Amino acid sequence: xxxxxxxxxxxxxxxxxxxxxxxxxxxxxxxxxxxxxxxxxxxxxxxxxxxxxxxxxxxxxxxxxxxxxxxxxxxxxxxxxxxxxxxxxxxxxxxxxxxxxxxxxxxxxxxxxxxxxxxxxxxxxxxxxxxxxxxxxxxxxxxxxxxxxxxxxxxxxxxxxxxxxxxxxxxxxxxxxxxxxxxxxxxxxxxxxxxxxxxxxxxxxxxxxxxxxxxxxxxxxxxxxxxxxxxxxxxxxxxxxxxxxxxxxxxxxxxxxxxxxxxxxxxxxxxxxxxxxxxxxxxxxxxxxxxxxxxxxxxxxxxxxxxxxxxxxx
Numbered sequence: 001x002x003x004x005x006x007x008x009x010x011x012x013x014x015x016x017x018x019x020x021x022x023x024x025x026x027x028x029x030x031x032x033x034x035x036x037x038x039x040x041x042x043x044x045x046x047x048x049x050x051x052x053x054x055x056x057x058x059x060x061x062x063x064x065x066x067x068x069x070x071x072x073x074x075x076x077x078x079x080x081x082x083x084x085x086x087x088x089x090x091x092x093x094x095x096x097x098x099x100x101x102x103x104x105x106x107x108x109x110x111x112x113x114x115x116x117x118x119x120x121x122x123x124x125x126x127x128x129x130x131x132x133x134x135x136x137x138x139x140x141x142x143x144x145x146x147x148x149x150x151x152x153x154x155x156x157x158x159x160x161x162x163x164x165x166x167x168x169x170x171x172x173x174x175x176x177x178x179x180x181x182x183x184x185x186x187x188x189x190x191x192x193x194x195x196x197x198x199x200x201x202x203x204x205x206x207x208x209x210x211x212x213x214x215x216x217x218x219x220x221x222x223x224x225x226x227x228x229x230x231x232x233x234x235x236x237x238x239x240x241x242x243x244x245x246x247x248x249x250x251x252x253x254x255x256x257x258x259x260x261x262x263x264x265x266x267x268x269x270x271x272x273x274x275x276x277x278x279x280x281x282x283x284x285x286x287x288x289x290x291x292x293x294x295x296x297x298x299x300x301x302x303x304x305x306x307x308x309x310x311x312x313x314x
Contacts, residue, residue, distance in 0.1 A: 024171050025121040027113055027186040036261055037090065037185075042067035045263060045280040046300030048233060050273060051098045053105065053209060057272050060098025060105075061302055064179055064264065065285070067091050071112060076126050076143055088115045089125060092180050096205070103134035107205055111176045113186045119144060121187045122173035122198065129176070129204035140204050144168065151214065169216055175203040175244070182242040182254045183262045190242065193225030200246055219246040227258040232265050233301055234277040239265050278302060 029037075047062040069078050073085040089112040096107040107130070114125040127142040136156025143150040149166040173181070173189075181189045190196055200219035202212055222245070227238040232255075239255040246252075250273070255266040267275045278301025288296055294305065 025187055026117045027115060027119050027121045027123070028117050029115050030184055030187065032260075033115075033185070037066075037068050039282070041282045041284050043261070043263075043280060043282050044285055044300055046278040046297075046302045047275040048278055049096060049098060049275050051096065051105075052271050052273055053098070053100050058098040058100055058105075060096065062097075062275050063093075063095045063300065063302075065091075065093040065095070066180070066185075068115075071114070071125065087118070089113060090115060090180060090185055092177070094176075094179065100133070106132045109176050109204055111174075111180065113177060113180055115186070120171065121189060122171065122177070122181065123168075124174055124177040124180075127174060127176045127204060129208070131205070131208055138208060140208075142166075142174075142204075166214060167216060169199040172199040172201060172216060173219065173221070173244075174201045175206070178203075178242075178244070178252075178254065179264050182256050183264060185262075190221045190223045192223050192240065195220055195222035197221075200244070200249075202246070202249055206249070217247050217249060219244045219249075230255045230265055232276040232278075234265070234279050237265055 043066040045064045045066075047064070049060045049062040050057050051060055052058070068088060068090050070081065070086040071077070071089040072079040072083050073087060074083065079086045092109075092111045092113075094107075094109045094111075096105070098105050109127065109129045111124040112126045113119075119125055123144055125144055127140075129138075129140045131138050138153070138155045138157075138160070140151070140153045145168075147165070148168045150163075151166045152163040153161060155161050180186060197218060197220050199216045201216055202210075206212065207214065222243050224241045227240045230237055230239045238258040240258055241253050241255055243251065243253045250269040250271040252267060252269045254264060257263045257265055263277065263280055265277045267273075279299055281299045283296075283299075297304065
């Protein structure tokens with residue numbers, strides 16, 4: 001398989017992107033990963049969403065897209081091939097849409113896990129974030145480098161645009177990658193029945209909407225010793241839980257399907273935010289852009305959009 005050949009070449013011929021502490025695990029895919037994730041398709045998962053904004057809980061939807069791709073080491077973008085510096089990544093696109101009064105919010109956070117053992121477990125290789133609402137929009141990019149995190153933040157609002165080098169502590173965990181990490185897709189983040197304390201970077205949406213400065217906090221990560229039954233709109237499942245208890249921030253619990261492919265079933269935070277799975281499929285969704293393909297939202301358990309749509313499709 002070309003992925004395995006690529007990983008072998010990278011391990012033999014490249015230096016680490018980020019040096020881990022001697023006892024810190026590296027991001028490595030679990031057994032059987034490529035037999036499921038190497039089929040060229042994406043996992044699409046829909047969720048009902050309760051999102052806190054301006055002191056109130058807003059109702060909306062979230063869609064999580066998980067897909068593998070080749071990344072260019074020099075450009076840190078998806079590669080179409082031919083650069084000679086490619087390595088495999090797992091990408092998560094987390095899309096959130098919710099309404100605040102007369103106007104809506106649209107958020108997209110993209111996180112990439114480097115899968116060749118070059119980055120400590122807990123760190124995505126890159127995170128990009130954009131938020132659009134009727135006052136303006138913002139964009140942030142974080143890139144892991146050997147000497148820290150490169151941050152660029154661009155804003156419509158006065159005095160907020162900035163860029164520079166940020167600290168990258170050993171064993172740090174970036175919250176944006178947690179929907180991948182709690183599923184074990186980069187390795188075992190925390191063992192069943194165990195807990196550990198880690199440096200914690202709040203997610204880009206949290207830092208933006210809560211106007212929190214860029215700083216590493218402390219979180220205690222813990223995982224349940226056994227699975228339990230959980231019911232969400234998509235059905236009933238056996239699930240284990242992973243919890244992040246963050247100093248100075250909300251506590252978050254994720255419910256993860258105990259059986260393969262260990263889908264993210266639910267998350268809940270102590271500030272009232274809740275996401276629940278409505279449906280999940282594997283599709284080459286980038287081919288489903290034609291008129292009438294909107295009907296495929298039903299496969300994700302999501303309602304039709306309110307505006308008129310052309311008839312047809314499946």
